[in-house]
Amino acid sequence: MQPTRVIFFGTGNFAVSSLRYMAKDTRYDVMLVVTQPDRPQGRKQEYIPSPVKQAALRLGLEVWQPESIKEAIALARIRSYQPDVMVLASYGKILSQEILDIAPHGILNLHGSLLPQLRGASPIQTAIAQGYQETGVTLMVMDNKMDHGPLLAQQALTLTGKETTPELETLLADIGAELLRKHLQNYLDGTLAAQEQRHHAATFCQRIKKEDGIIDWEKSAVDLERHLRAYTPWPGSYTYWKGKKLTLHKALVSHEQSPLSPGTVYAMPSPSSRGSLAKIAISCGKGSLVVEEVQLEGKKLLPIEAFMRGCPKFVGGILLRAPQ
RNA sequence: CGCGGGGUAGAGCAGUCUGGCAGCUCGUCUGGCUCAUAACCAGAAGGUCGAGGGUUCAAAUCCCUCCCCCGCAA
Numbered sequence: 001m002q003p004t005r006v007i008f009f010g011t012g013n014f015a016v017s018s019l020r021y022m023a024k025d026t027r028y029d030v031m032l033v034v035t036q037p038d039r040p041q042g043r044k045q046e047y048i049p050s051p052v053k054q055a056a057l058r059l060g061l062e063v064w065q066p067e068s069i070k071e072a073i074a075l076a077r078i079r080s081y082q083p084d085v086m087v088l089a090s091y092g093k094i095l096s097q098e099i100l101d102i103a104p105h106g107i108l109n110l111h112g113s114l115l116p117q118l119r120g121a122s123p124i125q126t127a128i129a130q131g132y133q134e135t136g137v138t139l140m141v142m143d144n145k146m147d148h149g150p151l152l153a154q155q156a157l158t159l160t161g162k163e164t165t166p167e168l169e170t171l172l173a174d175i176g177a178e179l180l181r182k183h184l185q186n187y188l189d190g191t192l193a194a195q196e197q198r199h200h201a202a203t204f205c206q207r208i209k210k211e212d213g214i215i216d217w218e219k220s221a222v223d224l225e226r227h228l229r230a231y232t233p234w235p236g237s238y239t240y241w242k243g244k245k246l247t248l249h250k251a252l253v254s255h256e257q258s259p260l261s262p263g264t265v266y267a268m269p270s271p272s273s274r275g276s277l278a279k280i281a282i283s284c285g286k287g288s289l290v291v292e293e294v295q296l297e298g299k300k301l302l303p304i305e306a307f308m309r310g311c312p313k314f315v316g317g318i319l320l321r322a323p324q
Numbered sequence: 325c326g327c328g329g330g331g332u333a334g335a336g337c338a339g340u341c342u343g344g345c346a347g348c349u350c351g352u353c354u355g356g357c358u359c360a361u362a363a364c365c366a367g368a369a370g371g372u373c374g375a376g377g378g379u380u381c382a383a384a385u386c387c388c389u390c391c392c393c394c395g396c397a398a
Contacts, residue, residue, distance in 0.1 A: 039398065040398055041398060043395090043396090045398070244329090245395070245396085247395090295394085295395085296329095297328090297329070297394085297395045297396085298330060298394055298395050298396095299329080299330075299336095299394065299395080300330095300393070301394095302336070303335095305335090305336085305350080306335060306336045306350085307336075308336085308349095309335075309336040309337065309349050310337040310338090310349085311336085311337085312349080
């Protein structure tokens with residue numbers, strides 16, 4: 001039997017496991033990998049290929065990076081491969097109806113949430129930021145509304161409350177590949193039918209902006225600790241101290257309520273006796289954040305002990321939302 | 325030539341403006357104290373001050389060139 005002709009769309013890390021799986025399974029022939037163009041990154045403005053492009057090249061697959069896939073010439077190129085089905089994960093561009101119609105079996109999407117929860121651009125970060133106890137991956141048939149098409153399969157994952165975005169993304173990426181392995185063939189055979197989403201239950205999440213990383217000290221310590229895990233590595237969770245940007249990388253929640261105004265740094269006496277060093281905490285709207293790793297603008301990421309050696313005046317400092 | 329911060333003992337930093345003994349906190353090692361300790365006391369080791377060149381009686385410090393790290397930006 002001829003392998004199924006597949007075109008894969010993807011850009012971010014979330015898509016890499018799926019691509020590797022599709023390339024390896026001999027039932028499928030990944031004829032083309034469509035990914036976003038290389039973007040200038042880093043201090044030298046070097047053009048960095050997307051994670052999917054790097055993986056595709058290593059797998060020896062053909063890569064295409066169109067700036068726009070709406071134009072007729074782009075559509076013609078995709079049609080020329082005569083794909084049976086297309087698979088998309090973390091691609092980052094909206095597809096037109098013309099593209100959705102190209103393959104006989106349409107285009108399937110892997111989405112990093114349990115749809116209809118968290119439709120949109122940041123399901124992984126939002127699940128962490130909002131303290132979800134469970135999230136997962138959905139395999140669905142795309143239609144012309146965002147994350148709206150009928151469902152094929154889902155797999156849930158229980159959250160520990162410790163995971164960061166890159167960690168969770170890796171876990172979900174593997175689940176995505178697993179969903180393809182279990183269900184893609186059944187869908188193509190017609191033995192797995194797609195089921196309409198419960199649209200009234202849909203929730204949504206926005207694309208993350210740089211300003212979303214700013215820490216609002218009026219919020220609770222519980223919310224801010226989730227913020228730290230959700231918004232790493234980008235845009236980071238940051239605040240301003242003496243006009244300089246200070247990024248918090250790691251912190252723990254303390255339910256001790258400080259009388260100091262939110263955003264004030266203080267030394268929290270350690271419960272264990274004389275010898276131990278005081279912990280460094282920041283007063284929040286509710287509770288306190290015990291700081292573990294920080295990075296001051298222009299400096300390296302440091303454990304709090306090392307940071308305090310160089311910046312003992314940090315205690316008593318006021319952290320603000322803007323440089324001032 | 326995108327903008328800015330930085331490189332000084334194992335770690336984090338001060339000292340640079342205004343040239344004149346290589347410093348601070350912590351760690352490490354030795355000894356002491358102690359029922360005991362991450363505490364306390366006494367002592368010690370540990371430096372190509374990122375690299376090269378220049379100016380000077382004298383350079384971490386001033387001038388030139390280069391390398392590397394970080395933030396912004398993307």
